[in-house]
Amino acid sequence: MPFAAFSGASMAVLLVVIVACLLAFWLCICFAMLKWNEIRYSRRKGLPPGKMGWPVLGQTTEFLKHGPSFMKKQRAKYGSVFKTHILGCPTVISIDPELNRYILMNEGKGLVPGYPQSMLDILGKCNIAAVHGAAHRRIRGSLLSLVGPLVIKDELLPKIDKFTRSFLQNWHGKTIDIQETTNEMALRVSFDQIVEHEPTALYEVFKPEFDKLLVGTISLPINIPGTNYHHGFQGRKRIVKMLKQIMAQRRASAIPYDDMLGRLLRSKDSKYILSDEEIIDQIITILYSGYETVSTTSMMAVKYLHDHPKALEELREEHFAIREKKKPGEAIDWNDYKSMSFTRAVIFETSRLATVVNGVLRRTTDDMVLNGFTIPKGWRIYVYTREINYDPFLYPEPFAFNPWRWLDKNMESHCYCFIFGGGSRLCPGKELGILQISIFIHYFVTSYRWEEVGRNEIHQFPRVEAPKGLHVRISNYHD
């Protein structure tokens, strides 16, 4: 027994020593790895201050987990321009409004889009974010010829009106997940503008594949069966196949289709000639760019209006004034849309307060001096615009939902308003997106009342989403 006691005690001591040694060894390795990443980048002169974190991972975990508070902490330590290593790349983060503006306005000086290659691989190599210079001007020109104000006014608005009106029919008495519903609406309305008259059955097959593509672009780039990234590629493959089939059918038919694909296929008569591969990537771009942005803004507008009855009342007045001038069931026209100034203000305030887009990514094509720091060639710059949305000098009481602040028209064009980006990459779908949301709001608030059901949690970062949905009970407005 005494022997056993002695041996038990010494075994315990030995175990503690071994664990301590392993721990110390592990800590040494961690410390060396951390230092290694710091040393690796410290040889470069003139870099902004900041930590690079772990090799490979960098500070990605802190960034994704704590987002806005991580940014604030780093800014308090290092100032509004700092370096880090996130999402697999050495990155400079700029929270400085002046510098952000400079970066957005100066793509020509070598500040090109810096979206991850893994994302561009799924979106296609002719995707607008993958090209710059003359190629960008051509792809963007083609896109603007499809979604510019004249096309919206004469062709897209009547189609969007018709679609939205029928989409919102018969909601009375239902409890719906407004996140799921606006998500469905945003993709479907773009799909119909691109390939009108395709059977619903095709859309039913298309949507899940497109959702896979979308998730693939924002997941870890590990291309092995079972991963979201792999599914993203598969989604792209099937989408490309479907689009190729539709293109072949269209070419074989004599019908002059009056939708976006029809216009793209006739592009050889226009200023912007696109190859088949470019046409496919252009379609994916339109669907992708206007999907989450439009659906999330619509969802958040419903949320904020529900929580702010005064704003909802003023909004309803604007829309009932439009309806009073119309026959029952008459469509919204361009002048009606242009008169929706409070609706536009609601949309801008929603995008600002919810921060639907946190920022944009750029990459340096050469070593470059910005704000006195040298940014090496190939580094990514995260033009982080979220903080500007809560700047109390630009937006007094920045955390209040106050659409009235946008009624001053100059607010939309103040030089730090980056809700739709800026410079040569300013969102070409801005008016189309605002119009789609306005038409949705029009039919929603003039047809229905709604109340939230249960507790609906909303996450704000890295993307705005209601993880369990945003459930609302709908009833007819006039009952």
Ligand code: HEM
């Ligand atoms: C509320 C809705 C929307 C918001 C908040 C929004 C926001 C933005 C932002 C911030 C950018 C700048 C990206 C950058 O600089 O890298 C951008 C670019 C872009 N947006 Fe939108 N967007 C919206 C709707 C749409 C719609 C409906 C379309 C459909 C055509 C669209 C198509 C694009 C495209 C193609 C670009 C890239 C432009 C380029 O690289 O030249 N967006 N958008």
